[in-house]
Amino acid sequence: MDVSKPDILVVGAGPAGLMAAEAAAGSGRKVLLVDAMPSFGRKLLMAGKSGLNLTMAQPERDFMQAYTPPAFLAPMLQAFGAQHVQDWARGLGVELFIGSTGRVFPTAMKASPLLRAWLARLAAMGVEFRPRWQWVGLDAGAFAFETPQGARAVHPRATVLALGGASWPRLGSNGHWADILANSGVEIMPFQPSNMGFLRAWSRFMAPHFGAPIKPVGLRAGNVQGRGEFVISRLGIEGGGIYPLAAALRAGATLELDLVPDLPLTRVIEKLAQRRKADSLANSLRKSLNLSAAKLALLQECARPLPHEPAALAQLLKSLPLALAGPYPMAQAISTTGGIACAAVDKTLQLRALQGVFAAGEMLDWDAPTGGYLLTGCLASGRWAGQAAAQYGRSAV
Numbered sequence: 001m002d003v004s005k006p007d008i009l010v011v012g013a014g015p016a017g018l019m020a021a022e023a024a025a026g027s028g029r030k031v032l033l034v035d036a037m038p039s040f041g042r043k044l045l046m047a048g049k050s051g052l053n054l055t056m057a058q059p060e061r062d063f064m065q066a067y068t069p070p071a072f073l074a075p076m077l078q079a080f081g082a083q084h085v086q087d088w089a090r091g092l093g094v095e096l097f098i099g100s101t102g103r104v105f106p107t108a109m110k111a112s113p114l115l116r117a118w119l120a121r122l123a124a125m126g127v128e129f130r131p132r133w134q135w136v137g138l139d140a141g142a143f144a145f146e147t148p149q150g151a152r153a154v155h156p157r158a159t160v161l162a163l164g165g166a167s168w169p170r171l172g173s174n175g176h177w178a179d180i181l182a183n184s185g186v187e188i189m190p191f192q193p194s195n196m197g198f199l200r201a202w203s204r205f206m207a208p209h210f211g212a213p214i215k216p217v218g219l220r221a222g223n224v225q226g227r228g229e230f231v232i233s234r235l236g237i238e239g240g241g242i243y244p245l246a247a248a249l250r251a252g253a254t255l256e257l258d259l260v261p262d263l264p265l266t267r268v269i270e271k272l273a274q275r276r277k278a279d280s281l282a283n284s285l286r287k288s289l290n291l292s293a294a295k296l297a298l299l300q301e302c303a304r305p306l307p308h309e310p311a312a313l314a315q316l317l318k319s320l321p322l323a324l325a326g327p328y329p330m331a332q333a334i335s336t337t338g339g340i341a342c343a344a345v346d347k348t349l350q351l352r353a354l355q356g357v358f359a360a361g362e363m364l365d366w367d368a369p370t371g372g373y374l375l376t377g378c379l380a381s382g383r384w385a386g387q388a389a390a391q392y393g394r395s396a397v
Helices: 015-025 042-048 059-066 074-079 082-091 112-124 178-182 206-208 243-250 264-273 282-291 293-301 310-319 373-395
Strands: 008-009 033-034 096-098 103-106 126-128 134-140 142-147 150-154 158-161 188-194 214-222 224-232 237-238 255-258 320-322 335-340 357-359
Touching: 008 015, 008 237, 008 373, 015 033, 015 042, 015 112, 015 158, 015 373, 033 373, 042 112, 042 188, 059 074, 074 214, 074 373, 082 096, 082 103, 112 126, 158 373, 178 188, 188 243, 206 293, 214 293, 214 357, 224 243, 237 357, 264 282, 282 293, 293 310, 310 320
Parallel strands: 008 033, 008 158, 033 126, 158 357
Antiparallel strands: 096 103, 134 142, 142 150, 188 335, 214 224, 214 255, 224 237, 255 320
């Protein structure tokens, strides 16, 4: 292949870019896949450190409701949703299992075997790989790169951009591409952190509990509520239970915690009313409600001095307000919202301002929590854009 004139250029070798390359190559196109980093799939490997939650096995309607805006990715997820992701992974020789919450993981609980098999498949399909190619702009219709061999210009028939958001600068997702596209007339929305922790200035009494999980716990912010767990950290709070509430919390909603989610309010009141005079309040809470030391500390941190009247104390336990000071810095977020506005692409994910240029993954302004939703959305949009680019490139011959 003449790498200066491929059928399809894919910029970015994360999950969305790899899937776009596979889709385009599977349509018979000659694909050049480039990435600024020394090796491909680094964000996938990072996700694998927590087991590589590929997708979520649940009814389609429930699955679709995890995405914001809800209709944007719908056709892509219908074409390549949770079951398709599982079939695709098994097709790479990766054994999977479904956890008790519906989360789908490789049996090996890591990403490297899947990534090796995926890259081998792409090589067998004829995809050309070029690491350490940094996209620096557009020059008279050509894609300009800085490479170890010097400046290069690529003139593809069609291009898929899959450069990620702005939350992993050390892995290559730094959002610098936004200025290039904005200068070409593409509408760019401001980046915001998503799937991240939230800041809280703790008192010194909380230091012994840094790293402690709060579970099980009910969580509510605005109209969003759920159940899960989070971890008390030096900076504040973080963990999977927080991520679905991130948008509401970013917008200023108050976080309320149910520290005893398995008990109704009336039952909590009954248990508190049975407190023996000889027991301290802390001992009574620990014994009657099985509160952990971390939950007790959190209760004291947020509501000291505690009321002794059972109904008032029970109300606090069921709806404890936890004041936060905003999200973690963007570089510490798992993902970002913002980037290319949904209105800036057509139904094939082609940029309206740049014919023959498609975008996928976290470059686009959509959001989803972790739990397999985020990764599935990247894979589905990458496949969609890769297929559309292949079709466009065929018509451009």
